[in-house]
Amino acid sequence: MKTAFEGVVLSSISYKEKSKIVYLYTPNGMESILVPNGASVSSNRLGFTTTLNRVSYSKTSSAYPKLIEYSVLEQFYDFHQDLEKIQIAMIMIQVIKALEEDAPHHRIYPFWIQCLNLLKKRNPLYVLSLFLCKMLAVFGVRPEFESCVRCGNREIVNFSIVEGGSLCRFCSTVSEENTELKNALRLLYNHKEYEKVLDLDDTKILTSLYEYYQIHVHLTLKPYHIDLQ
Numbered sequence: 001m002k003t004a005f006e007g008v009v010l011s012s013i014s015y016k017e018k019s020k021i022v023y024l025y026t027p028n029g030m031e032s033i034l035v036p037n038g039a040s041v042s043s044n045r046l047g048f049t050t051t052l053n054r055v056s057y058s059k060t061s062s063a064y065p066k067l068i069e070y071s072v073l074e075q076f077y078d079f080h081q082d083l084e085k086i087q088i089a090m091i092m093i094q095v096i097k098a099l100e101e102d103a104p105h106h107r108i109y110p111f112w113i114q115c116l117n118l119l120k121k122r123n124p125l126y127v128l129s130l131f132l133c134k135m136l137a138v139f140g141v142r143p144e145f146e147s148c149v150r151c152g153n154r155e156i157v158n159f160s161i162v163e164g165g166s167l168c169r170f171c172s173t174v175s176e177e178n179t180e181l182k183n184a185l186r187l188l189y190n191h192k193e194y195e196k197v198l199d200l201d202d203t204k205i206l207t208s209l210y211e212y213y214q215i216h217v218h219l220t221l222k223p224y225h226i227d228l229q
């Protein structure tokens with residue numbers, strides 16, 4: 001009896017003569033599987049598609065597992081038909097690839113699948129903001145929304161991306177009170193009904209999240225604007 005596993009194919013590389021190694025993200029984390037030369041035609045196409053695929057697969061139980069068979073469970077976006085969505089999906093993959101080996105993949109994987117499905121029908125910038133904001137927690141850099149990051153005071157007047165959270169009036173160096181960004185990020189971070197798009201300035205939030213990832217996750221995310229020129 002073969003055990004069936006599940007994962008999303010992220011990429012593949014050629015390996016020796018006509019074999020290849022396929023990289024998948026699964027509920028157990030990253031997995032690389034050897035697709036040997038001589039595997040069936042359908043297996044040989046694994047990783048060479050132009051869509052992002054969620055697949056079911058079986059493998060040998062060796063230290064370097066080989067693919068036995070696979071089937072496509074779900075397809076996300078054709079590279080040639082939906083450049084904007086595939087671009088957003090690629091940024092998500094960049095984040096997924098940056099995860100620690102011991103990250104809570106069993107929770108991250110279903111959340112990512114949910115986001116990929118959301119991307120089919122909702123504004124891509126909203127989906128990306130939601131994904132990036134929620135994922136901050138698994139990198140251990142959740143923004144502090146409720147109290148001042150320096151002194152713990154709960155009367156918040158400002159929010160600092162550099163410091164990773166809120167600042168009270170004693171610690172804030174900016175004279176103008178600005179809790180708008182904090183409120184927007186907190187709303188998104190605590191958002192649960194993903195289907196319901198929040199009325200937020202996605203571009204402004206994304207700019208902040210990109211900066212947040214740069215400083216706290218040490219990850220320079222790929223730009224999300226397509227320039228076809």
Ligand SMILES: [Zn+2]
Nearest residue numbers: 148151168171
């Ligand atoms: Zn303070």
